[in-house]
Amino acid sequence: MAETRIRFGILGCAEIARKVSRAMLLSPNTTISAVGSRSLEKATAFASENRFPASTKVYGSYDGVLDDPDVDAFYIPLPTSLHLHWAVLAAEKKKHVLLEKPVALNVGELDAILAACESSGVQFMDATMWMHHPRTVSMKQFLSDEQRFGQLKSVHSTFTYVGEGDFLKNDIRVNPNLDSLGALGDTGWYSIRAILWANDYELPMTVTAFPDPEYNESGVILSCGATLNWNKDGKVATFYCSFLSNLCMDIIALGTKGNFRVHDFALPFNEKVGPFYAVSNSKWAELSLGCIPEPSEFKIGTDLPQEALMVHEFARLVEGIRGGEAKPETKWPVISRKTQLVVDAVVASIKKGFVPIEVVY
């Protein structure tokens, strides 16, 4: 059935593209048709090192891939500052767009990308892999369970890691001309998405950045956080993101009847199993000598890694559109835009001295 596989073109040879191209080869409904870099040599080496099919065409420019007629969809792992240009071009060429996060430097840029996709009738999806892990479905079932979880009251998410080697000086993610959102656009993106996900994508009313973010010499954010507030039933959320703290990828969601914790939400420690820890209807033991029950571990297995499930779902949507059976799924651009709006609100709150910023869709 290879002829029905969705054919990806890959724009750029970023480190993350190694992982996602592996996913394209793992997923049964996708293949890699072309890859382009500013250097033909680099693209050739990339295709070889990552065992691309012999049929994959290799280009020494992004434009070359973009013009390849045998590409159905583009995966764009370029630095954020280049997303507007290349994602719009891809959409204008009627190609579907799987775009790395953060999707844009601000919502204005994203809106231009989304308008181009909508105008061309192509699918847009951001590459937030953990959305596609079956664990995410299981956690959502728990969150939605009136008896086991009740009403959501608060969510707290942390995503930090320490960039290795000269990361803090030379990595794309801390370069003001390439990824000026820094840690907020990288790990903060995931935590903000987690908070929105837990809230059924209801945007907060206000976002208030924590005082005292950290920056590198170029003014790129290395650590920051914020409080999100819905002005409804006391519901609150916080997140903290950083390139300066040891790896931590937590969500704690608290409900009136239960709660759950996950410690590797964005990227499971183990590719095959995603655990989470949940408890319901806790009580103090007699004399408050303890509390029962203790949280239980729930292990959610998956045959394909989450990034392969992501490209599989993207390709499934593309296949439906190609066959004329479906229109682009609007859920994905909508939640990208909501995530970006919160990112933008954090930036605005920091710029204005950590005041609350209203968020309006």
Next chain:
Amino acid sequence: MAETRIRFGILGCAEIARKVSRAMLLSPNTTISAVGSRSLEKATAFASENRFPASTKVYGSYDGVLDDPDVDAFYIPLPTSLHLHWAVLAAEKKKHVLLEKPVALNVGELDAILAACESSGVQFMDATMWMHHPRTVSMKQFLSDEQRFGQLKSVHSTFTYVGEGDFLKNDIRVNPNLDSLGALGDTGWYSIRAILWANDYELPMTVTAFPDPEYNESGVILSCGATLNWNKDGKVATFYCSFLSNLCMDIIALGTKGNFRVHDFALPFNEKVGPFYAVSNSKWAELSLGCIPEPSEFKIGTDLPQEALMVHEFARLVEGIRGGEAKPETKWPVISRKTQLVVDAVVASIKKGFVPIEVVY
């Protein structure tokens, strides 16, 4: 050696006093000499139900216990609004004071209590039990380890539980005349203490309450939270406390080289073993297909429950003072006062519209 045991008088028959009086009977250096309630019948039943020694004297008033000559120290589990009056009286009678938390309605009241204790040369300690668990020592060793934890960057603590039955209407902890600090004074106290503990008791520069706390009909806080900021190296902390979310007692502390999590910090699920989970020097696996190592579980056993270790330590200090070998340990009143200062700052921030409040010792 019974004659060298420190003899406690207990003021009031609160539910928590059942647990702490059990601790006094478990600890090898303490005993219960007297208990008083506003009702003699209630005090008699309390002594009987909790298997107090036959020698324990029972009083139908707090004044009766206060005047008992066979008492070395008072444990005061009365509602917070009564602390100022009774703790000062106890200190003025040269009795040592083990005071339930929250220690006072505000730092002005606490200062009056501490001044009375200092003037009389008696020991003051608040009844924050988890400070005395050996796990707390182990976690602090991890936090202080340059190689395993590095520099502290952020702390996030959550302590919530759902009050059972008519708790939200009739419990002392939500009565504006008895415990007007509500959830902030109850569970928030523990989380604030955890944050200060992790920061070697360095007070934050500012405290900013989260918008939208919840209140009961009498205006007592049922849920709230805050961001704490040191204006130094981007260090930040958050806490969230509530009577409206299922039981959760977490600390996550993030360092430059490691982090740790604990899920029952204030009150271990199991009386005999306190676990925590720590990881150091995490790395992404090849292709970021996972991350290694996974956090390890550290189990810290204890023969005596933490509340017995608390009264043991309190009695050890009292014994030293009685023997003329030592002066009162100032660490305990100092950290009570710092905790109260942060509680007060949260209240002030809420009252002033969630603005940052400076904290000054």
